[in-house]
Amino acid sequence: MRVLIPSALQSYTGGPWVEAEGATVGAVLDDLDRRYPGIRFRMVDEQGAIRRHMRIFWRCAMVFDLSTPLAADGELMIVQALSGG
Amino acid sequence: MTDKEANPVLLVATRKGAWLFHGDAARRSWRADGPHFLGHVINHLALDARDGRTLLAAAKTGHLGPTILRSTDLGQTWKEATKPPAFGPATNGLAARSVDHTFWLAPAHASEPGVWYAGTSPQGLFRSADGGDTWTPFSCINDDPRYREWFGTEQDGTPDGPKLHSIIVDPRDPQHLYFAMSGGGVHESTDGGQSFAPLVDGMAVVEGFDPGNIGFHDPHCMRLCPGNPDRLYQQNHCGIYRLDRPDTRWRRIGATMPQDVGDIGFPLVVHPRDDRVAWVLPMDASDVWPRTSPGGRPAVHVTRDGGDSWERQDQGMPREQAWWTVKRQAMCADRADAVGLYFGTTSGELWFSRDEGAHWDVLARHLPEIYAVEIAYPR
Numbered sequence: 001m002r003v004l005i006p007s008a009l010q011s012y013t014g015g016p017w018v019e020a021e022g023a024t025v026g027a028v029l030d031d032l033d034r035r036y037p038g039i040r041f042r043m044v045d046e047q048g049a050i051r052r053h054m055r056i057f058w059r060c061a062m063v064f065d066l067s068t069p070l071a072a073d074g075e076l077m078i079v080q081a082l083s084g085g
Numbered sequence: 086m087t088d089k090e091a092n093p094v095l096l097v098a099t100r101k102g103a104w105l106f107h108g109d110a111a112r113r114s115w116r117a118d119g120p121h122f123l124g125h126v127i128n129h130l131a132l133d134a135r136d137g138r139t140l141l142a143a144a145k146t147g148h149l150g151p152t153i154l155r156s157t158d159l160g161q162t163w164k165e166a167t168k169p170p171a172f173g174p175a176t177n178g179l180a181a182r183s184v185d186h187t188f189w190l191a192p193a194h195a196s197e198p199g200v201w202y203a204g205t206s207p208q209g210l211f212r213s214a215d216g217g218d219t220w221t222p223f224s225c226i227n228d229d230p231r232y233r234e235w236f237g238t239e240q241d242g243t244p245d246g247p248k249l250h251s252i253i254v255d256p257r258d259p260q261h262l263y264f265a266m267s268g269g270g271v272h273e274s275t276d277g278g279q280s281f282a283p284l285v286d287g288m289a290v291v292e293g294f295d296p297g298n299i300g301f302h303d304p305h306c307m308r309l310c311p312g313n314p315d316r317l318y319q320q321n322h323c324g325i326y327r328l329d330r331p332d333t334r335w336r337r338i339g340a341t342m343p344q345d346v347g348d349i350g351f352p353l354v355v356h357p358r359d360d361r362v363a364w365v366l367p368m369d370a371s372d373v374w375p376r377t378s379p380g381g382r383p384a385v386h387v388t389r390d391g392g393d394s395w396e397r398q399d400q401g402m403p404r405e406q407a408w409w410t411v412k413r414q415a416m417c418a419d420r421a422d423a424v425g426l427y428f429g430t431t432s433g434e435l436w437f438s439r440d441e442g443a444h445w446d447v448l449a450r451h452l453p454e455i456y457a458v459e460i461a462y463p464r
Binding site: 006008009037038041042043044045046047049051053054080081 | 146147148149150152165166167169171172173174175181182183184
């Protein structure tokens with residue numbers, strides 16, 4: 001599936017849209033990490049929690065659980081919630 | 086070439102990136118190299134004095150998790166650590182924790198090339214054996230129930246999180262380690278970090294609290310004297326201290342500071358050879374703790390007699406309306422003769438003295454909020 005990468009993480013991917021595979025959000029992030037080593041830890045902490053300022057959308061709905069199932073025909077959108085100065 | 090003859094490089098970590106300032110041998114001109122990682126929060130930059138080339142940066146952004154960035158060509162190219170510091174799963178019935186940021190980076194003993202230690206927020210101790218590429222939790226403290234109690238909660242720590250800092254390796258013995266925590270006291274290991282014990286006797290805590298509770302102790306910055314590794318100095322939330330080993334009781338030496346300045350602050354640096362000499366940069370700790378220069382008149386204070394007396398050093402600094410704050414890791418001393426001193430302010434000014442604090446000048450202005458300043462001698 002296509003995955004939208006926020007600008008803060010495009011130093012890993014080289015661009016905003018990449019391909020990744022997986023049956024759940026967590027599996028897609030694991031696959032992204034295989035393709036772009038280190039990228040997952042910037043989004044998900046060592047206890048499996050999505051980091052505070054990361055937002056993940058699947059079919060226009062925000063996802064909070066990495067076990068959320070995905071279909072192969074959608075787009076996963078990862079965005080950063082800007083805050084602070 | 087000895088360190089004294091090498092050209093120094095100032096490593097400046099800021100809230101919005103890193104800068105390297107390359108000095109000439111006379112320390113008269115400085116060339117800015119940066120920003121590196123513009124927009125990233127860089128809590129510390131440290132060069133490995135053992136190889137003179139491995140440079141580590143503790144980084145995160147407001148939106149991304151923490152990581153370590155590595156360079157072996159003085160910042161021309163960088164590579165991210167394969168495995169940054171991260172806590173393990175929940176154990177001992179304790180809550181699982183996540184590293185918010187790495188705060189302190191320290192190369193290990195000279196006999197252990199490639200080994201580094203890192204201190205994090207929340208408080209954690211980590212070790213790398215491969216030059217900072219992969220990190221693992223180190224020692225028992227991260228998941229020791231007693232230490233967890235002493236760590237306190239995030240609300241007990243500094244405004245941007247409680248910190249493990251001032252990781253010190255005895256230059257005579259790689260098994261002899263110290264670290265400090267804000268909050269959580271000073272701790273010592275004599276078995277290479279397999280175990281640690283508190284070292285807080287003589288240290289005051291906030292009035293009304295029990296100094297017997299290790300968690301109430303708040304050392305801000307601790308330094309070991311290179312010229313005498315048995316002597317430690319400490320800037321604490323509650324005063325300036327000195328400890329001469331094997332004694333285990335800290336002596337408050339800040340009581341001799343001028344009353345209108347006080348002995349509260351964050352940074353402290355020591356002379357590279359003379360264990361009687363140390364510098365502090367006091368902050369206003371009245372009522373709500375502004376943590377600015379007392380009276381808007383910034384000054385470094387030096388002791389040349391181990392803390393029996395202090396001398397104000399403000400030649401070249403503003404005489405009024407200068408409300409600086411200098412963070413605990415944002416001041417350092419070089420190894421030259423005369424010793425050069427450097428500090429960075431939260432308002433983005435980088436100051437230096439080539440004559441042990443007698444005269445001060447601005448090295449750079451208009452940087453982001455400065456978090457850390459270190460001197461390095463690349464090879």
